[in-house]
Each structure stands twice: as structure tokens, then as C-alpha cells.
Amino acid sequence: MLAVIDYGAGNLRSVLHALKHLQVADMRLARTPKELAGADKIILPGVGAFGACMEQMRRQDLVEPLKDALAAGLPYLGICVGMQMLFELGEEMGEHAGLGIFGGRVIRFPQFTDRKVPHMGWNQLNIRRKSELLNGLGEANYVYFVHSYYCAPADRDIVAASVDYGVEFAAFVQQGNIYGVQFHPEKSQKIGLQILANFLRV
Numbered sequence: 001m002l003a004v005i006d007y008g009a010g011n012l013r014s015v016l017h018a019l020k021h022l023q024v025a026d027m028r029l030a031r032t033p034k035e036l037a038g039a040d041k042i043i044l045p046g047v048g049a050f051g052a053c054m055e056q057m058r059r060q061d062l063v064e065p066l067k068d069a070l071a072a073g074l075p076y077l078g079i080c081v082g083m084q085m086l087f088e089l090g091e092e093m094g095e096h097a098g099l100g101i102f103g104g105r106v107i108r109f110p111q112f113t114d115r116k117v118p119h120m121g122w123n124q125l126n127i128r129r130k131s132e133l134l135n136g137l138g139e140a141n142y143v144y145f146v147h148s149y150y151c152a153p154a155d156r157d158i159v160a161a162s163v164d165y166g167v168e169f170a171a172f173v174q175q176g177n178i179y180g181v182q183f184h185p186e187k188s189q190k191i192g193l194q195i196l197a198n199f200l201r202v
Contacts, residue, residue, distance in 0.1 A: 002200070003030040003039035005066070005082075007056045011047040011184065015079065018186040019043075022197055033065040041200070042066070042074055045186075046081025050090030050106055050149065053081050054098060063099065070101055075177040075202040083173065083180030084151055092149050101178060103154030112166045118148040123171075123183075125161040131174050133198045134160070141191050143171070143183040150182060177202060 004019070006012055006029045019027060030036040044066075046053060057063050070076055078086055087098045090106040098106070109117045122142045127134060150169035153159060161172035163182075173180045179199065185192030 001039050002027040002041045002043065003036050004028070005036070005042065005044045005057075005062060006031045007053065007060055007062065011045045011080070011186065014184070014186040015043065015045045018193060018196055022193065022200065024200065030062075031060060033061050036062065036065050036069070039069065040074060041202070042069060042076045043079065043199075044076070044082035044085070045079045046083070046085070047146075048081055050081060050084055050092040050098070051094060051096035054085060054090070054096055057085070067099060067101070070099075070178055073177055075199065076179065077196075077199045078180040079186070080147060080182060080184060083182055084149065086173070086178065086180050087151055087153070090149070102151075102158060102173065102175065104152050106149050106151050108149050109166065115166055118146060119150075119165045120146050123163045123165060125163060125171055125183075126168075127161050129160050131160040131172070131179075132202060133172070133174070133179055133195050135198050136194050137191060143181075143185070143188040143191055145171075145183045147182060151180070 084106045085098045086101045087104045090096045125141045158173045159170045160174045163171040171182045185195045
């Protein structure tokens with residue numbers, strides 16, 4: 001059973017639409033620890049501020065059950081803020097503790113003279129290492145981003161793909177069955193659907 005965590009701030013409708021397109025039958029929304037229990041895969045969508053999202057996860061008593069599921073090896077896909085929350089600290093609107101699964105921080109893009117923040121639109125993935133989530137992708141893979149903050153992992157070995165937007169940042173991280181994507185696969189058309197389908201096969 002696939003659990004899609006609903007903490008009231010995620011890009012839920014688009015994610016559910018993409019999963020419906022992929023004909024996922026055994027799926028449910030998880031708003032409580034009880035609804036999360038029994039899942040064999042987890043997706044955490046995310047739109048919003050890091051600290052506010054973590055606070056809502058705590059209010060719904062989902063933080064510890066999620067950490068337990070990750071420790072048990074359940075496949076997890078965090079999307080946008082769902083990826084960012086895997087890290088130790090986020091700097092958006094003050095300093096906030098994340099799940100602490102990965103070492104590192106979530107930091108704001110610098111002030112650019114030649115590009116806008118937030119980073120919004122299509123950008124090409126630079127593949128750094130193999131991952132089953134990237135199976136079936138071609139040479140030039142453009143995916144859709146909307147974010148002002150990006151993950152700076154302490155261990156660069158977890159970065160499976162990066163993107164250059166004035167700075168090179170982690171666009172896709174993986175360690176074991178834990179995956180995080182800064183982009184929105186549910187908005188990235190054919191490539192995004194391929195990545196979601198690959199996750200469902202993990």
C-alpha cells in the first residue's frame with residue numbers, strides 16, 4: 001500500500017492526479033500515524049515553508065512514525081519540501097530542525113544579478129550517478145522547479161543528480177530506499193511520470 005502523507009500543505013492534488021494516471025490502485029492519504037501504519041511505500045509532497053511544514057507534521061504526530069518507517073527501510077519519496085525535510089536544518093524564516101535523516105542544511109539562493117529567485121520553471125538534470133529512479137530516461141532530462149531554498153548535503157555522495165542555477169545544487173538525493181527530489185515530478189510531464197513509475201517499482 002502506498003501512503004501519500006497529507007499534512008495540509010503539500011502539492012497534493014497534482015501528485016494524486018499523476019498517481020491516478022499511473023493507475024495506482026492500492027493507495028491512501030495518511031493524516032495520522034494510524035493511517036500511515038501498514039504502508040509499504042511513502043510519498044511526502046511539499047509546497048510551503050520548511051518550518052511551517054515540519055510544525056504541521058509534528059501537530060499530526062507524524063514525525064516519529066515517519067522516521068521509524070525510514071529506519072525500517074520503507075521506500076520513501078520526498079518531493080520539494082518533502083525532500084528538504086530529510087535534512088538536519090532549514091533556514092527559511094529562521095532556523096528549524098528537520099527530520100535529520102541526512103546531514104546538511106536547506107539554504108536560500110544568493111542574490112543574483114542575472115536570474116530570479118524563486119527558481120521557477122524547467123531546468124536540466126545533471127546525472128551524477130546511477131539510480132533506479134532514473135531508469136528509462138534519455139540524455140537531456142528537463143524537470144520543473146519552484147523553490148527559493150535548496151539542499152546543501154554534508155555528504156555529496158548522496159547526490160544522484162544536480163542542477164546549475166547560478167550555483168550547483170542537489171536536485172535528487174538518494175540513500176538506500178530514501179529518495180528526495182527538489183523538482184516536481186507531478187508537473188514534469190513524461191519524465192516526471194517515468195520517475196514516479198520507477199519509484200512505484202522499487
